[in-house]
Amino acid sequence: MNYYNSNTVIYLNGQFVKAEEAKTDLYGQSLHYGFAAFEGIRAYKTHNATRIFKAREHFERLKRSCELTGIPFTWNVDELIKQTYRLLELNNFKDAYIRPLVFSEPQMTLVAPSQTSIMLCAWEWGAYLGDRQLKICVSPFERPNPKSTQIEAKISGNYVNSILATSDAKNKGFDEALLLDHKGLVAEGSGANIFIEKNGKLFTPAKGNILPGITRATIIELCKVLDIEVVEKEITVDFLKEADGAFFCGTAVEVAGIHTVDETVYRQRWRDSIGATLQRAYKNLVLEKVNYEVII
The missing domain is CATH 3.20.10.10 (D-amino Acid Aminotransferase, subunit A, domain 2)
Known part of the structure; x- marks a missing residue:
């Protein structure tokens, strides 16, 4: 499955950038040790408009996951929700799966990082396990x-x-x-x-x-x-x-x-x-x- 193409936009540390041009450091704890927090969120096309289902609950859980594990979380939940709707708009997504990820700065120790980054991406995705029993x-x-x-x-x-x-x-x-x-x-x-x-x-x-x-x-x-x-x-x-x-x-x-x-x-x-x-x-x-x- 292709999760992005040359036109796909993601949100990275306060800016919208092309997914294929985004970069991360190869010396981070998240890549080497899996020390990152994430969420899975869905947006649905409704008769009212595209709605992100329980957006606040998901971003609050992302924040809580970081707090439980000592991962710095410095972002405002309301702002993240706003930027997620903007992300869907920029990619022209009506129904989508949304993946926020908080990942660590470059460091190779086993101590929680002092700085982190955040990424929001989305893609069109049907039923994860299909429609059958x-x-x-x-x-x-x-x-x-x-x-x-x-x-x-x-x-x-x-x-x-x-x-x-x-x-x-x-x-x-x-x-x-x-x-x-x-x-x-x-x-x-x-x-x-x-x-x-x-x-x-x-x-x-x-x-x-x-x-x-x-x-x-x-x-x-x-x-x-x-x-x-x-x-x-x-x-x-x-x-x-x-x-x-x-x-x-x-x-x-x-x-x-x-x-x-x-x-x-x-x-x-x-x-x-x-x-x-x-x-x-x-x-x-x-x-x-x-x-x-x-x-x-």
Whole structure:
């Protein structure tokens, strides 16, 4: 996939520059050690105009990720939101995936940097995992022990774990991986949270060993509006495989139904599931087709 061309513009440290002319230093911690913070944000073409979904929540989380890990964050969130809309306008994007990245100054030590840079880029991107139900496997790779890193910070280096898990899953013929935590309990996908349907309720792993996603929070808010009970708890693999159904959710993934976990096939038809109801509700929300002002 080509993420940019000769006309693509990015935002770099206060200026809009051509993507193919932008430069970074090869001696930075971010390149060598993965010490950077990022976000994934979506913009949607709605009947009102192009809207960035939950822009403030994403940029506030970017700031929080930097604070948790000692990465200097010196930018104003309102200004970043403004410049992101300008970025979409300059590239003539109506529907887009947006990637802010805070990366470090040139230095090769293992001490947090004193100066950082920020980049905003965007590209047109469809459903990350496609539109069909997914075949997933329980990965041999576990999520990092929460005592080994800031598990709730969206840090670049943490995603080596995700790349290993996804690559392993695809090499085995699956669409995606499901990772367990250090206690052998269900945690999340490589880049998405998971919800499990059983007996008319939804279950999702509790915070502590997962990255609590903004889409995850949105799904929980939608469930309150739709009077769907959500239980946050520790979840075993056996519970997952004995459930009626499951789905992933995330900014890139949006809401994606799961058909099989390893060799276990969910018998419930997707169109009859709570997940399918929430998939439709989420799409209506981001496209502003339904008045859900109570949660946005």
